Amino acid sequence: xxxxxxxxxxxxxxxxxxxxxxxxxxxxxxxxxxxxxxxxxxxxxxxxxxxxxxxxxxxxxxxxxxxxxxxxxxxxxxxxxxxxxxxxxxxxxxxxxxxxxxxxxxxxxxxxxxxxxxxxxxxxxxxxxxxxxxxxxxxxxxxxxxxxxxxxxxxxxx
Numbered sequence: 001x002x003x004x005x006x007x008x009x010x011x012x013x014x015x016x017x018x019x020x021x022x023x024x025x026x027x028x029x030x031x032x033x034x035x036x037x038x039x040x041x042x043x044x045x046x047x048x049x050x051x052x053x054x055x056x057x058x059x060x061x062x063x064x065x066x067x068x069x070x071x072x073x074x075x076x077x078x079x080x081x082x083x084x085x086x087x088x089x090x091x092x093x094x095x096x097x098x099x100x101x102x103x104x105x106x107x108x109x110x111x112x113x114x115x116x117x118x119x120x121x122x123x124x125x126x127x128x129x130x131x132x133x134x135x136x137x138x139x140x141x142x143x144x145x146x147x148x149x150x151x152x153x154x155x156x157x158x
Contacts, residue, residue: 036146043138043151050125051132055149059142063126064119071105 038056041047047055054061067073078097082090133139137154 036143036148038147039149039151040143041151042156043136043153045132045136045138045151047129047132047151048125050121051129054122054125054129055140055151058147059140059149063122066119071101071108074104075101 038058039052075097078101079094082093082097085093133151138151139154139157140149140151141157142148143150
């Protein structure tokens with residue numbers, strides 16, 4: 001009996017604490033936090049929404065696009081590395097690499113067409129951004145603070 005009353009009292013305190021925390025969190029939701037913008041365009045160039053998405057990823061962004069013959073290139077690079085190994089180990093490593101490349105090929109050919117088109121569109125958008133930058137003598141540089149990229153004329157950089 002005494003234990004039950006003690007547990008009920010603790011549960012009521014915990015429920016009050018949870019209600020208080022929920023009310024406090026509801027007050028915080030209204031706060032407007034200001035973050036640095038990811039891209040600052042200091043030129044007259046107008047970028048499309050897709051191009052801004054590519055630029056907002058940052059300067060160290062890695063595109064998912066793979067070259068048409070990437071598996072052949074991988075096999076040639078692997079064979080070059082294997083040829084530098086000890087001759088007694090070469091056949092075993094060559095067999096393992098061949099199995100791994102075969103698995104990669106199967107995985108790549110079973111990949112959904114949507115992802116391949118998405119990767120190609122991403123590459124084309126990136127090429128469009130590069131073309132606009134070259135034509136207008138513009139560069140993309142990292143800002144002093146934050147992870148902001150700044151699109152600026154070359155003449156202002158010098």
